[in-house]
Amino acid sequence: MIIESCSNHVLLKNVIQFVWLLVAEELLFRYLFFQYATNTSHAAFYILINCLIFIYYHYFNRFSYRFYKLKDYIYHGLFAINVGILFMYTNSFLLCVICHLLYNSIQFVTLILSSQSIRRVFIRRENNENTYTG
Secondary structure, X not given: OOOOOEOHXXXXXXXXXXXXXXXXXXXXXXXXXXXXXXXXXXXXXXXXXXXXXXXXXXXXXXXXXXXXXXHHHHHHHHHHHHHHHHHHXXXXXXXXXXXXXHHOHHHHHHHHXXXXXXXXXXXXXXXXXXXXXX
């Protein structure tokens, strides 16, 4: 993956968008979906349907054709199953958001590293190490 440099303003906008979309996904796919899936005797069915909808949503995402392969959709499905089970047992929306944030942490770190200020710190550190004559 190529990391393109971005300004702090763009970084802040991207971080807010990243977190907002993540919270919106959890709100839709866990909180709202499982409010209607109250019959625990059909929990496996509800989790499977939730998983398929979650995969379908990511499949038709406007960027999916560039980044996702079949294995990525399998990972999305496994993630949806695990977080669905987590929500059904704990009924914790916040815990699902935290798990989703951890799941997407690689993308989040990449987003942070793309900021110009972070890149400048690494460049300065690299230049200081190269100029040491000790």
